[in-house]
Amino acid sequence: MDCERARTLIDAYLDRELAVETSAELERHLETCADCRARYEARRALSAGLQNPALRRAAPERLRRQVAAAISSQAASAPSRPARRQWLQLAAASVAAAALGSGTTYLSLTPGVAPGLADEVVSSHLRSLQIENRLVDVPSSSEHTVKPWFDGKVDFAPPVADLATDGFPLVGGRLDYADHRAVAALVYRHGQHIINLFVWPAGDSHTAGTTEEQRQGYNVVHWADGRMTYWAVSDLNAADLKAFGDLVQKQAAAGGTPE
Amino acid sequence: MDALSRRARFEREVLPHLDAAYNLARWLLRNDQDAEDVTQDSMLRAYRFFDGFRGANAKAWLLTIVRNASYSWLARKRPTLAAVGADVSPRLDEPDALETVATEETPESLLAVKTELAWLQDSLDDMPTEYREVLVLRELEELSYKEISAAIDVPLGTVMSRLSRARTLLQRKLALRQQKEASRGL
Numbered sequence A: 001m002d003c004e005r006a007r008t009l010i011d012a013y014l015d016r017e018l019a020v021e022t023s024a025e026l027e028r029h030l031e032t033c034a035d036c037r038a039r040y041e042a043r044r045a046l047s048a049g050l051q052n053p054a055l056r057r058a059a060p061e062r063l064r065r066q067v068a069a070a071i072s073s074q075a076a077s078a079p080s081r082p083a084r085r086q087w088l089q090l091a092a093a094s095v096a097a098a099a100l101g102s103g104t105t106y107l108s109l110t111p112g113v114a115p116g117l118a119d120e121v122v123s124s125h126l127r128s129l130q131i132e133n134r135l136v137d138v139p140s141s142s143e144h145t146v147k148p149w150f151d152g153k154v155d156f157a158p159p160v161a162d163l164a165t166d167g168f169p170l171v172g173g174r175l176d177y178a179d180h181r182a183v184a185a186l187v188y189r190h191g192q193h194i195i196n197l198f199v200w201p202a203g204d205s206h207t208a209g210t211t212e213e214q215r216q217g218y219n220v221v222h223w224a225d226g227r228m229t230y231w232a233v234s235d236l237n238a239a240d241l242k243a244f245g246d247l248v249q250k251q252a253a254a255g256g257t258p259e
Numbered sequence B: 001m002d003a004l005s006r007r008a009r010f011e012r013e014v015l016p017h018l019d020a021a022y023n024l025a026r027w028l029l030r031n032d033q034d035a036e037d038v039t040q041d042s043m044l045r046a047y048r049f050f051d052g053f054r055g056a057n058a059k060a061w062l063l064t065i066v067r068n069a070s071y072s073w074l075a076r077k078r079p080t081l082a083a084v085g086a087d088v089s090p091r092l093d094e095p096d097a098l099e100t101v102a103t104e105e106t107p108e109s110l111l112a113v114k115t116e117l118a119w120l121q122d123s124l125d126d127m128p129t130e131y132r133e134v135l136v137l138r139e140l141e142e143l144s145y146k147e148i149s150a151a152i153d154v155p156l157g158t159v160m161s162r163l164s165r166a167r168t169l170l171q172r173k174l175a176l177r178q179q180k181e182a183s184r185g186l
Helices: A003-014 A020-032 A034-050 A061-073 A081-102 A117-130 A143-149 A238-253 B003-013 B015-029 B032-052 B058-077 B095-100 B117-125 B129-140 B145-152 B156-185
Strands: A170-178 A181-190 A193-201 A211-215 A218-224 A228-234
Touching: A003 A020, A003 A034, A003 B156, A020 A034, A034 B117, A034 B129, A034 B156, A061 A117, A061 A211, A061 B003, A061 B015, A061 B032, A117 A170, A117 A181, A117 A193, A117 A211, A117 A218, A117 A228, A143 A170, A170 A193, A181 A238, A193 A238, A211 A238, A218 A238, A228 A238, B003 B015, B003 B032, B015 B032, B015 B058, B015 B129, B032 B058, B058 B129, B058 B145, B117 B129, B117 B156, B129 B145, B129 B156, B145 B156
Parallel strands: none
Antiparallel strands: A170 A181, A181 A193, A193 A228, A211 A218, A218 A228
16 A cells, blocks of 8 residues: 555555555555654544543433423424424324323323413423513513503412512513413513413313422423412523422412402 | 433433543634534434434434534534635635645655644634545544545545545644744754
């Protein structure tokens, strides 16, 4: 083998892409030719440098969660309305399949809860975080500002509680869409974690206590009190989110929201 | 339709390659936010097309989707990039320009370049996209020539020669940097 041919093969040799016989031929040449050997060594050093794991960018945790949830709900980032509806149907089908498969999923045992709602609120939660300026329509830490803001926007008065003293300051409110209707999204914060509390009238449905579940890294807490149905979604840990739900329930029961 | 097992299969076979997907998008787009958007879009696209995927190599398949989505993004969002870009950026649609870059013989000065991380990072970022992409696919994602050939849709021989030129060009950039640093030190 001459140097010219050796040079054209060095990279493939380095990448272990050469046939065994050609590799052996090249190796014999490298043993005898200092020039080509130096060339090969330089390439090998470059290649080793490039394989430094620090050059490989890992997906940010946020993206990981977004993708997982989007796959789970299949609704999160579909741009057009018809497409989005398709995704929602798919999501509903997958939840229904899960319910059928296990027979013990709470969704299958809870009459009146549409399958797919948990997925739907999780993707609403995600959208609120993903899109700039989407989190709140009315930024305010005061229940007296947030509550009246919903007047005329939804046909019910969402119970808005001030939970700052319990470590859950109000961030604001937003008009959102779930279960085929306009709903109130109340945004709270706990440390660095954002909580979306989705509220809408539930007729007379009343869940026995609170259900908790996890959807792709997000915790979802759900209950209904005979007047309203509530879905709290956050990346906050399950225990704290449950505590948050209990606080909201207590406030609502104490009549913190007359009318 | 077996939506559940489809999702389970996707989560088992494709989702683990999210890092690879993001890494490729990040190197091609050179922007964190764009890379996140394109990766998310690609993952959903992959999920949608997953029924049509029959191959054994989900990673190479996913990276093909990411690569195409990245180029579409570049064409849409930064149509002037190819013209403005790095010093020797050849246009995508001009294979001849590609051929003339880095075909010179390797001078001795390239044989002892330092491969410091920061230099590699900068130099790689500064490469024409076509060269950057084969280096990322080969060195960082460890795809075989055959997989790269399928992912970027060029013949195997072209993968081999392009990778070789890409390495030469990268060595040249590193050598240039080394020279500058040395003269600054004087």
